[in-house]
Ligand SMILES: NC(=O)c1ccc[n+]([C@@H]2O[C@H](COP(=O)([O-])OP(=O)(O)OC[C@H]3O[C@@H](n4cnc5c(N)ncnc54)[C@H](O)[C@@H]3O)[C@@H](O)[C@H]2O)c1
């Protein structure tokens with residue numbers, strides 16, 4: 171283990187966690203870098219295929235006892251985990267800011283958001299139910315019970331290192347499933363600390379296992395193994411499509427939380443202050459590195475100039491810097507490649523006729539800082555409207571009728587989130603039926619909440635996380651057919 175800057179918690183693990191034991195990885199270590207400085211802040215174990223299969227073995231061995239653990243006991247462990255995550259909010263937020271870059275206040279916000287999945291699913295764990303009813307023609311009684319699907323592989327992205335893990339681990343454990351968690355190799359530290367907290371909360375050995383790895387052969391082997399029964403993935407659409415193909419061979423139950431390209435519609439009757447405020451959150455939360463980030467600003471021509479001016483003024487007042495520094499609003503992007511990718515999209519948009527109102531040039535290093543940027547005059551067919559920008563850039567294009575706005579919003583294979591700003595409630599209801607997305611913010615830029623069903627349509631994924639049906643993703647129904655107890659052949663036996 172390498173020495174760490176004192177700011178990292180002393181009990182932050184650096185190994186793989188398999189069957190209740192922290193271990194080294196078969197491939198040495200992975201360096202974890204701080205995107206604000208470019209410096210390496212820690213090393214963690216680099217797991218190999220054998221490590222991954224050992225983790226699955228541990229999850230399979232623990233599956234039956236965990237499935238039979240009384241729901242109330244599972245609920246209480248999750249509730250203790252919620253309390254411990256909340257108690258250790260400062261540690262988790264600091265680790266997250268160091269490895270991912272988001273400003274400390276936003277990291278604190280993610281701890282609150284991520285912890286809520288533990289509380290929400292602790293409340294749900296004791297309420298898993300089935301059904302019993304006569305068949306329509308009366309010859310049967312139909313008993314339907316829910317049981318845990320079995321060992322799960324959970325693959326999470328780097329952009330919300332805690333919340334994306336709690337959003338999967340909490341419902342899996344509440345349902346009685348055991349898991350192998352594979353966090354993004356760019357941001358493994360938060361997940362490792364979270365799993366340490368789970369063990370402190372009393373999660374038994376083998377129920378949660380973690381594999382950090384620089385390579386994907388580890389998960390390839392797990393996905394192909396018949397002991398695995400469920401794959402839950404959050405990440406890009408391209409990787410999700412590839413994993414679905416792999417999962418097909420093993421006929422795995424799959425949840426896919428994939429990429430976004432959210433339209434943000436501002437109508438002529440919108441309260442523009444509310445729209446600008448909503449756009450700030452929908453665009454700049456997490457530096458624009460959110461699947462829910464507003465990606466296409468589709469604004470009525472009558473209010474487009476005023477909206478662009480209001481947004482540009484707010485954007486230009488944002489303070490960029492190291493997320494650990496007080497007063498910083500916008501942190502660095504995750505890597506140099508990410509920053510270069512955002513700038514290339516902006517450069518090509520400008521070459522195609524867009525105008526930079528504010529921002530538009532990356533900052534000199536160290537760190538991968540891209541300024542909040544507003545582009546106007548973006549044409550309907552511009553490349554930047556068809557790509558997930560994943561950075562703090564707001565391209566504005568215009569419309570004149572509601573039908574045109576809907577057509578523009580739906581002109582993408584992606585369908586995760588959308589935002590609408592209007593004072594007309596009927597319009598909001600019409601849009602809720604016509605926008606091809608899984609989630610809509612109406613006069614708000616923040617939709618994420620543990621009690622809501624999070625997920626997308628079209629190429630944005632399959633299934634929902636959180637909400638009333640989050641446990642369905644980790645359980646399966648078993649139907650038991652029983653003969654009619656009043657039938658003479660049955661009643662004569664009694
Ligand atoms: N819908 C959601 O809830 C949601 C949430 C967060 C991020 N996202 C999406 O994730 C993307 C950004 O995250 P990212 O860059 O980490 O995505 P990514 O798809 O590159 O990686 C996601 C995770 O999968 C792993 N991975 C990549 N290729 C893999 C493979 N072949 N086999 C197994 N694992 C593999 C990565 O290491 C990472 O842990 C964006 O598209 C964003 O919209 C979606």
Ligand SMILES: O=CCCC(=O)O
Nearest residue numbers: 329330460461462618
């Ligand atoms: O990046 C996507 C997840 C964002 C969220 O859960 O709010």
